[in-house]
Amino acid sequence: MKHRILFVLLFCFAVCSAVSAQEVSMNFRQVKLEKVFDTITQQTGLTVAYSRPTVNPGKIVSIQADKEEISKFLRRLLADMDVDFEIGETKIYLKAKVASDTTKQSGKTKNISGTVIDQNGEPVIGASVIVKGTTNGLITDMDGNYTLTDVPEDAVISISYIGYQTVELKADNKALAKVTLKEDSELLEEVVVVGYGVQKKRDVTTAIASLRASDMKGQPVTSMAEAMVGRMPGVQVSQSTGAPGSSLQIKVRGTGTITAGTSPLYVVDGVPLAQEQLNTFNMNDVESIEVLKDASSAAIYGSRGSNGVVLITTKKGEEGRATVSYNGYYGWQTVSKKIDMLNAYEYADLVNDARNNTYIDKMESVNRKLIAQNKTPLPYNISDDNAVRLQNTNNDYNTIVPIEILPYLRGEKGLIDTDWQDEIFRTAGMQSHSVSVSGGSQKIKYYASVDYLSQEGVIVNSDFTRYSSRFNLDVTEGIFKFGLSLSPSVTIENAVNSDGAYNSNGGGIIASALHSAPIFPVYNPDGSFSFIQNAWSSNTQTVLPNGTVRKGNSQTQVWNPVALAMLQKDETKASRIFGNVYGEVAFMPELKYRANFGVDIYSSSRDTFRPSTIPISNTEGNPESVPEATARTGKMYNWLFEQTMNYNKEVGGHSFSALAGWTMQYQRDESTYAFANGFITNTVPTLNAGTVTRGNTQASEWALLSGLARLQYNYKGKYMLTGAIRADGASRFGKHNRWGWFPSISAGWRMTEEKFMKSLSFVDDLKLRASYGLTGNFRIPNYGAQGEVAYLSYVLGGSSAEAVKGAAPKSMPNPELRWEKTAQVNVGFDASLFKNRLTLGLDVYNSNTYDLLLNVPVPMMTGYSTRLENIGKVNNKGVEFNIATNQKTGDLNWSLYFNISKNINEVKELGPGNADIISSGSVSNAYFITRVGExxxxYYLPIVEGVYKNQAEVDAALHYKDSPTNYGLADTKPGDFKFKDVNGDKILDISDTDRAIVGNYMPDFTYGFGATLAWKGVDFGIVFQGVQGNEILNLSRRYFYNHEGNMNNYKGAVNRWKSEDNPGSGMNVRANRVSKGQNGITSTWHVEDGSYLRIKNISLGYTLPESWLRKVYLKSARIYCSVQNPFTFTSYEGYNPEVSNRTAATTNGEDYGVYPLARTTSIGVNLTF
Structure with a gap:
C-alpha cells in the first residue's frame, strides 16, 4: 500500500510540471466586454471571474483572434486596463494590476497596518494590498497581516483577492485595521450537472436537487446516500438496515410501478452504474450530487429515467501546485435503540399466567365432555401441581408450569436474568482514512486518492472493510482534450443472518434474541454455548406420582442467538473496476465532438458454513447437526460507448446550445452456486471437505442502443427554453415494441428581468419554471418478453426407471411487451431575496405511469396460468418546498434550511375488471392489497376494536352468537380481541371478507431541516430528518405480544388483561398457551404509526489558525467530533421506523427482525498540505 501511494504522488507531481494553454478564436467589433467573456467560456469552459469596479463588463471593445493561446489573447484584451489575470481550473480570475508608473501623491505620508479576513473570520493569505495608482503594494502574510509604509494621507488603498469583491478605502479610514473580503456571487455563480453536460443553476428550467461537497463536511458517512438524507425535497432516503456496508434506499417522488424496479438510475462521471452498490465509492472523492426529479430533466436518459436520476460528480484536479489532503476519523458505534423486554421475573409471571389459563380452559373442556357423558366433573384448581395437571388433561403439556420458573415465582434472588440484546450487541469500532493529491497546469490536471474504511457491526461477528482508490486525469492540447477516470475497489463483508423469523435456516438472530427467555444462560459452566432452549431439555421433565418421567417442551425452540452469530461463517468478497476514458475535439470554437467509453466490472464470491456445533433443532440432548456449506460466485461485465456533438452559439442576446449523439451499452451477468454437506470436521469449511449435493450456473445479458438530442435557448437570461428527445432500443422488450421514444420540453421566465419588477428591490431573482417529459422503466427481467424453458427431472417407464432430464415451458412469451412509461408535468419557481440572504423554491407535479407490467391470467389450455402484459396505470402527484438563509453577524456566520415534500400515490387502472392484487407477507394471514383508488x-387486515372485558360481551358477540361456522373463534373468552364486522353481514370472516385497508408504508409527507454556525474557526452543524404519516406492519408483535408464555415478550405484556377487574390497557390480550380466540392473526394490532423525527447528524469542529500551522507546513487543519443518529423521536415500538424487510412495491413496510441502526460517535481530522 505504501508503494502504491508513493507511486501516485510521484506521478502526480511529475505531470504537475507541464505547462500549456488553450486557444480561442473570435472576431468582434464594438461589443460589450462581457460578450467576449461569454465567448471565452463557450470555447474553453473557463468562467471569467471579476469584480466591479475593477472590471467594467459593459466596456465596448473590438478584438480578433485565430486559434490564439488564451494567455496571449488576455494580455491583448486587457492591455489598456489596470487589470491582471490568473487562469485556474475552472475560472479565469481578473484582479487589479500593480501600476508600472509611479504617480505622485501630495501631502504627508504614514504607515498603515491591518489584517485581511474572509466572511468566516479566517485570515486571507496572499491578498493584494496596494496604494492605488502606485507600485507601493504587497501581499498579506500567513496570518492575513500587512504593513504599508510611506502612504500619502489622501491615497486610496485597494485590497483584492481572487474570487472576492475588491475593497477600496481611503488611507485615513479606520476600517483598514480589519478588512473583510466578501465572496463575489457574480464570480462564483453555481453550475449544476445535468444529463450530458452542465448548466448555470440560475438558468435551469427543470426540477433538480443539488448537494455539494461542502454540505457534507463533518459527516463520517460510509456512502453517498447517507449524505443525502433530509437535504433534498422530493428525495426520500431510507436506511432500513444498520448492517455494516449496507445500501440505503432512494425514492424520487414516490412509487410509480407495481412490479418493475423502483430505484433511480445512478450515473457517476457520466457513466450509468450497472451495480447500484454505492458503498464501493469513497465519499471524500465526491464533488457534487444532483438528482433529476422531474421527467423533463430525466428524459435525456429515456427508458431508465422514470424513477429519477442521481448524477454523481467526482473531484477533478485544479491548476496550481500539488495539494495533498488527509481525511480520517475514528469512531465507535452502539445500537441506537434497545427494545424493552420482560426481565426474568416478569417473564416467569407471564408463563405462569399462560399455563394457568390454559389449564382452566382445558379443564372446562374436559368437564363439558364428562357432563355430556353423565359423568362427574373433575375438581381442579390453579394450585394443582404438574402431575395432577397432566393426569387431568390426559398429558397436555401446555397446562404444566415449567419447573425452571418456580424459583422466580418464589422471588429468589441472584437467579439468571439474561439480557439477550446485550449479548448480541456490542460497542463496535469504525475508522476511515483517505489521502488525496490534486493539482496541475493549464494543460494537465489530476486528482488521485486512496481510501481505507473499516466498520464493525453492532451485532457481534459482523463487519465491513473497503479498500478503494481513484485517479482522474484531464489533458488539453490545442483543440484536443482527453482524460480518464478510474476507480478500483475491494470490499470484504462478514455478515450474520440477522433478519427474518427466528430459527429461519440458522438465522433470524435479532428475532431469536428477542424470543429467547431471560431465564436461560448464554454459556454452559464449561464455557461452551448453551442450547438449553433448543427444546426437550432436562429442565422440562415432570415426574408423575407413579414415578414415570414425562418430558415436554416448555419453551418454543430457539437456538442461542449468540452462538448463531459467532459459530457461522458468511463472508462476501467483492472487487470492482469502474471508470471511463474520453476524448474531445473542438472543430471550431462553437462545435465540439466527444467520445466516451466506460466500464463497470464487478465480481464477488460468497462462502457460508454452518458447523455441527449448532445442534439439530427440537431434539433431546441437543445432538450435533450435519455441517453445511455453500459457495456462490458472481460476475458482471458492463461497457458503455457514446459519441456526442455539442454546438454553442450566441447571436445578439440569443444563446443556443445543441446536443446530439448516440450511445450503446451491454451487460452480461454470470453466477454459480454449490451446496455441500457431509463434512467430517468443522475445521475445514471449504466445499472439497464435504460432499457437493447440488449446484447450478446461470448467465444472462442485455443490450441497449440509444439516440439522443437536446436544444437549449436563452434570451438574455430572461426567457429560457429546452427541448430534448431520446430513443431507446432494448433487448428486454418484445420484438414488436423494442424501441421507445422519450421527449421532453421545459421553459423558464426570469421575472426579475422585467421592468415591472424593478421596484421590488428586495427581490434579487425570481424565476418561473414549467416542464413536461416522458420517461420509461427499464427494470424488468432480461427475458420477460420471451418464453423461458425450465429443466426438470422426469421418471419415464417403470417404477425402477431412473430420472432423466427434460425441458418444459416455464413462462409464456409476449412479443408485444413494451416499456412502462411515465408522463410528468411540473411547475415551480426559484427565488432569492434580500441580497441573496434568503432563497426558496416550490415545485408542484403530476405524474402518470401507464402500460404497467402485470401478470394477467390466461386460459389454462395454453399451458400457462399468467402472462406478463402492459395493462396498469398509477398516479403520483405532489408538492415540494424548500427555503434557506445565509447570514453574517460580526464574526458569526450562520445558515438555516428547511424542506418538505408531499406525495400522493393512487392506483388508477389494473387491467380488465381492475381486479385487486393480493400479496402475502412474511407470516400467514399478513396480506397486502393493490387496489384501484388506493x-x-x-395493508389488508382485520380490524381490532378492543378487548372483550367480560363474558357477557363475549356471549353477545357476532362470532359466538350468529356465525354458523365460528371461523375458529368459538373459544373466544374475556381478554381476547374483539374484531370488526367490516362488511356488515353479521358474520365474522376475518380471513377473507372482514378485512379492510388499514394503512400504508407511504408517508403523508417527508421533511428535513438543519443549521450551520461558524465563529472564529469554530463550526457547528446539525441535520434533522422527518417522516410523517406512514404505517409499519410490525410482524414482530405477532410473537412478542402473543402472551403464550413460550417466549419472551415486549415489556407492554405486563399490562395484559388479567380479569374483569384488572383489564390492563384494554388493548392487550390475556395470557394463554393455546386457546386465544385468533389473537395471533395479523390485524390492526400489528400496525403502528411509523412517523419519526431523527437528528441525523451533529458535528462540532475547529479550524486551527494559519499561524499555528506554518512550522509544520500545513495549509489548513480542522479537527471535529460528530454523532450520527444520536436521537430519534417516535412512538414506534421497534428498533427503526425506517424498517422494511421487503423492497417490492406491493409488500413494503414489514418489520420482522431487521439489523438495527447504529449511533456513531467519531473524532476526525481534515488536513491539507
Whole structure:
C-alpha cells in the first residue's frame, strides 16, 4: 500500500510540471466586454471571474483572434486596463494590476497596518494590498497581516483577492485595521450537472436537487446516500438496515410501478452504474450530487429515467501546485435503540399466567365432555401441581408450569436474568482514512486518492472493510482534450443472518434474541454455548406420582442467538473496476465532438458454513447437526460507448446550445452456486471437505442502443427554453415494441428581468419554471418478453426407471411487451431575496405511469396460468418546498434550511375488471392489497376494536352468537380481541371478507431541516430528518405480544388483561398457551404509526489558525467530533421506523427482525498540505 501511494504522488507531481494553454478564436467589433467573456467560456469552459469596479463588463471593445493561446489573447484584451489575470481550473480570475508608473501623491505620508479576513473570520493569505495608482503594494502574510509604509494621507488603498469583491478605502479610514473580503456571487455563480453536460443553476428550467461537497463536511458517512438524507425535497432516503456496508434506499417522488424496479438510475462521471452498490465509492472523492426529479430533466436518459436520476460528480484536479489532503476519523458505534423486554421475573409471571389459563380452559373442556357423558366433573384448581395437571388433561403439556420458573415465582434472588440484546450487541469500532493529491497546469490536471474504511457491526461477528482508490486525469492540447477516470475497489463483508423469523435456516438472530427467555444462560459452566432452549431439555421433565418421567417442551425452540452469530461463517468478497476514458475535439470554437467509453466490472464470491456445533433443532440432548456449506460466485461485465456533438452559439442576446449523439451499452451477468454437506470436521469449511449435493450456473445479458438530442435557448437570461428527445432500443422488450421514444420540453421566465419588477428591490431573482417529459422503466427481467424453458427431472417407464432430464415451458412469451412509461408535468419557481440572504423554491407535479407490467391470467389450455402484459396505470402527484438563509453577524456566520415534500400515490387502472392484487407477507394471514383508488401495497387486515372485558360481551358477540361456522373463534373468552364486522353481514370472516385497508408504508409527507454556525474557526452543524404519516406492519408483535408464555415478550405484556377487574390497557390480550380466540392473526394490532423525527447528524469542529500551522507546513487543519443518529423521536415500538424487510412495491413496510441502526460517535481530522 505504501508503494502504491508513493507511486501516485510521484506521478502526480511529475505531470504537475507541464505547462500549456488553450486557444480561442473570435472576431468582434464594438461589443460589450462581457460578450467576449461569454465567448471565452463557450470555447474553453473557463468562467471569467471579476469584480466591479475593477472590471467594467459593459466596456465596448473590438478584438480578433485565430486559434490564439488564451494567455496571449488576455494580455491583448486587457492591455489598456489596470487589470491582471490568473487562469485556474475552472475560472479565469481578473484582479487589479500593480501600476508600472509611479504617480505622485501630495501631502504627508504614514504607515498603515491591518489584517485581511474572509466572511468566516479566517485570515486571507496572499491578498493584494496596494496604494492605488502606485507600485507601493504587497501581499498579506500567513496570518492575513500587512504593513504599508510611506502612504500619502489622501491615497486610496485597494485590497483584492481572487474570487472576492475588491475593497477600496481611503488611507485615513479606520476600517483598514480589519478588512473583510466578501465572496463575489457574480464570480462564483453555481453550475449544476445535468444529463450530458452542465448548466448555470440560475438558468435551469427543470426540477433538480443539488448537494455539494461542502454540505457534507463533518459527516463520517460510509456512502453517498447517507449524505443525502433530509437535504433534498422530493428525495426520500431510507436506511432500513444498520448492517455494516449496507445500501440505503432512494425514492424520487414516490412509487410509480407495481412490479418493475423502483430505484433511480445512478450515473457517476457520466457513466450509468450497472451495480447500484454505492458503498464501493469513497465519499471524500465526491464533488457534487444532483438528482433529476422531474421527467423533463430525466428524459435525456429515456427508458431508465422514470424513477429519477442521481448524477454523481467526482473531484477533478485544479491548476496550481500539488495539494495533498488527509481525511480520517475514528469512531465507535452502539445500537441506537434497545427494545424493552420482560426481565426474568416478569417473564416467569407471564408463563405462569399462560399455563394457568390454559389449564382452566382445558379443564372446562374436559368437564363439558364428562357432563355430556353423565359423568362427574373433575375438581381442579390453579394450585394443582404438574402431575395432577397432566393426569387431568390426559398429558397436555401446555397446562404444566415449567419447573425452571418456580424459583422466580418464589422471588429468589441472584437467579439468571439474561439480557439477550446485550449479548448480541456490542460497542463496535469504525475508522476511515483517505489521502488525496490534486493539482496541475493549464494543460494537465489530476486528482488521485486512496481510501481505507473499516466498520464493525453492532451485532457481534459482523463487519465491513473497503479498500478503494481513484485517479482522474484531464489533458488539453490545442483543440484536443482527453482524460480518464478510474476507480478500483475491494470490499470484504462478514455478515450474520440477522433478519427474518427466528430459527429461519440458522438465522433470524435479532428475532431469536428477542424470543429467547431471560431465564436461560448464554454459556454452559464449561464455557461452551448453551442450547438449553433448543427444546426437550432436562429442565422440562415432570415426574408423575407413579414415578414415570414425562418430558415436554416448555419453551418454543430457539437456538442461542449468540452462538448463531459467532459459530457461522458468511463472508462476501467483492472487487470492482469502474471508470471511463474520453476524448474531445473542438472543430471550431462553437462545435465540439466527444467520445466516451466506460466500464463497470464487478465480481464477488460468497462462502457460508454452518458447523455441527449448532445442534439439530427440537431434539433431546441437543445432538450435533450435519455441517453445511455453500459457495456462490458472481460476475458482471458492463461497457458503455457514446459519441456526442455539442454546438454553442450566441447571436445578439440569443444563446443556443445543441446536443446530439448516440450511445450503446451491454451487460452480461454470470453466477454459480454449490451446496455441500457431509463434512467430517468443522475445521475445514471449504466445499472439497464435504460432499457437493447440488449446484447450478446461470448467465444472462442485455443490450441497449440509444439516440439522443437536446436544444437549449436563452434570451438574455430572461426567457429560457429546452427541448430534448431520446430513443431507446432494448433487448428486454418484445420484438414488436423494442424501441421507445422519450421527449421532453421545459421553459423558464426570469421575472426579475422585467421592468415591472424593478421596484421590488428586495427581490434579487425570481424565476418561473414549467416542464413536461416522458420517461420509461427499464427494470424488468432480461427475458420477460420471451418464453423461458425450465429443466426438470422426469421418471419415464417403470417404477425402477431412473430420472432423466427434460425441458418444459416455464413462462409464456409476449412479443408485444413494451416499456412502462411515465408522463410528468411540473411547475415551480426559484427565488432569492434580500441580497441573496434568503432563497426558496416550490415545485408542484403530476405524474402518470401507464402500460404497467402485470401478470394477467390466461386460459389454462395454453399451458400457462399468467402472462406478463402492459395493462396498469398509477398516479403520483405532489408538492415540494424548500427555503434557506445565509447570514453574517460580526464574526458569526450562520445558515438555516428547511424542506418538505408531499406525495400522493393512487392506483388508477389494473387491467380488465381492475381486479385487486393480493400479496402475502412474511407470516400467514399478513396480506397486502393493490387496489384501484388506493395506494400501492396497502395493508389488508382485520380490524381490532378492543378487548372483550367480560363474558357477557363475549356471549353477545357476532362470532359466538350468529356465525354458523365460528371461523375458529368459538373459544373466544374475556381478554381476547374483539374484531370488526367490516362488511356488515353479521358474520365474522376475518380471513377473507372482514378485512379492510388499514394503512400504508407511504408517508403523508417527508421533511428535513438543519443549521450551520461558524465563529472564529469554530463550526457547528446539525441535520434533522422527518417522516410523517406512514404505517409499519410490525410482524414482530405477532410473537412478542402473543402472551403464550413460550417466549419472551415486549415489556407492554405486563399490562395484559388479567380479569374483569384488572383489564390492563384494554388493548392487550390475556395470557394463554393455546386457546386465544385468533389473537395471533395479523390485524390492526400489528400496525403502528411509523412517523419519526431523527437528528441525523451533529458535528462540532475547529479550524486551527494559519499561524499555528506554518512550522509544520500545513495549509489548513480542522479537527471535529460528530454523532450520527444520536436521537430519534417516535412512538414506534421497534428498533427503526425506517424498517422494511421487503423492497417490492406491493409488500413494503414489514418489520420482522431487521439489523438495527447504529449511533456513531467519531473524532476526525481534515488536513491539507
Amino acid at each position: 395506494a400501492i401495497g396497502s
